[in-house]
Amino acid sequence: MKEALAHRTAAAEAAGAAAAAADTQAGCPALKSDSRLTPFTILTGGSRSAATVALLSDHSPDSKMIKNGHHHHHQVNTAAGKDAGTIPGTAACSPEKRRRRIRVWCDGCYDMVHYGHSNQLRQAKAMGDYLIVGVHTDSEIAKHKGPPVFTQAERYKMVRAIKWVDEVVEGAPYVTTLQTLDKYNCDFCVHGDDITLTVDGKDTYEEVKKSGRYRECKRTQGVSTTDLVGRMLLMTKAHHSNIDSSDYQQHTDNFGKKGHSPWTGVSQFLQTSQKIIQFASGQEPQPGDTIIYVAGAFDLFHIGHVDFLEAVHKLAEKPYIIVGLHFDQEVNRYKGKNYPIMNVHERTLSVLACRYVSEVVIGAPFAVTKDLLDHFKVDLVCHGKTEIYPDKDGSDPYAEPRREGILRTVDSVNSLTTDAIVQRIIKNRLLFEARNQKKEANEIAVIQAMKRQEEEKTKERAQAVL
Incomplete structure (x- = not known):
């Protein structure tokens, strides 16, 4: 197996080199390939040992999705309609020499942005360029x-911070039209399967569905704004380790489960190594990089x-x-109540989706130790203006x-x-519950209409056969 893999890898590298040479000879600059290794790190607090999990990206069906590379080289273009289908540096190349870039459109409210939103945008980016x-x-x-x-200004900035996003259009119309797609030179739009x-x-x-300029991606199971609001209002720790507890399920029923809508209801999130790999950039520190360490619950x-990570990035x-x-247990120790609202697996994906994070x-140790600083060759440790909580023994976690x-x-x-944020939700609790119940009622009505339509088609086909 190792010999076969080595042979396949060598063949792929040779083919890539040949293609790059052909491009250069034709007057087109070669495209820089992505890193083939996609690592993330799990640091066990007890042993302070680190394990790196890596996957050869060409073995992954989602390898195309890991393409952001090193974050500080990535610039966001926010000018509407810019870069209409060409790769930078290839303007002189004819369409035969270099294919046109596929431009993809997504839109939405992006209120309380979570890793489900990020995963949708990741999948959408993978369908184009x-x-x-x-x-x-x-x-x-x-x-x-x-x-x-969240306010529109907050939502605009949150979406811009997601590393798969190239451009943000502020104040996009609620109904997606062909006119909008044409205005921004987009080939098609992508939405989740809700x-x-x-x-x-x-x-x-x-x-856009009728015109054939619509694509669908899979909705991320186990997370929704509805679910997160339910956790905040419930004020228990059930979501930390066991989402099936009866009191949690009873409360989340009010946010969609009883209505039987597959789109607004609550389901369980199951973390996998593949999901982390899809979100990770796969870029190791390069010579000349300033390695900055920050820690917390996030x-x-x-x-x-x-805003904090952007400020750190500018240092x-x-x-x-x-x-x-x-x-989770560490966060709950110093934050109390039912914190964290999101468990460590969910928080991992949320942070990995941020363009400023490498x-x-x-499961980082609470105290920033010499072992940790030496292991990652840290140049700078940063903390915000928020309170620094003491360690279990009362010591300063940032002493080293x-x-x-x-x-x-x-x-x-x-x-x-x-x-x-939690206070915003609690303050408007009844409003949010009413909003979700109304949304779900509309969804159920659509599902029933679709079901009736399908039944009528089945009857028509049966009669045609007779």
Whole structure:
């Protein structure tokens, strides 16, 4: 097997080299290939040992999706309609020498952005080359669904921070039309395998579906805004390790389970190594990089976290940011109540989706030790303006980086915290429950209509046979 793999790898490399040479000879610059190894790190707090899991990306059916490379080399183009189908540096190449880039459109509310949204955008990007995301205004969302949790400015910035997004269109129309796709030179739009309805119950993608410019991607099981709101209101720890507890299930029933809508209901998220690999960048630190370590819960990954990581990213010309995520039990020790709202597996994907993050340490030790700093060759340790909680024994978890003179306090000029988001939800609890019940009722009506339509078609086919 090893010989076969080596032979296949050598053949692939030879073919790639030949293709690059042919491109160069034809006057077209060769495209830089992605890294073939896709690592992530799990650091066990007890032994302080690190294990790297890697996969040859050409063995993965989703290998195309891991293409962002090193984050500080990636620039976001926010000018509408720019880069209309050409690869930078290849303008002189004819269509025969270099294929046109496929431009993909996605749109949505992107309220309370979570890894389910990120996974949808990851899948959409894999269907093409350049991803444009339209985000609706507060007034449009209020009209069709009810008031959003986050403001439009917060939502625009959150979507821009997702590493698969190339361009954001602010104030995109709620109903997706051919006119919108044409305006931004998009070949087709992509949406999850659920349904989005207008205030009068119409499919917002009806026009593009009829024209054949619609693609579908799989919805991420086990996460939804509905589910997260349910966890916040319930105030138990069931989601940390066992989502099947009776009290949790009883409460989440109010958010969609009883209505039997497969789109709004709550289901269980199961973490896999493949899912982490799909989200990871696969880029090792390069010579000249400044390795920066930050640690915390990063719960309900939000705009406050994004602003902090962006500020950290600006501290160096070539930053390589490693985020250490604490285990659920550790977070609950210093945060209390039912925190974290998202378990460590969910928080891992949320952080990995951020364009400013290069690597994630899953289950990082609470104290930033010399072993950890030496292992990752850390140049700088950063912390925000929020309170630094003491370790179990009352000691300062940042004592070692302080001693080495590499601890930096970073002011992101954004005071938003996970606590503040939870308070927004609790304050508008009845409003959110009513919104979700209305949304689900519309979805069930559509499902029933589709079922009746299918039954009628079946009857017609049966009669035709007779």
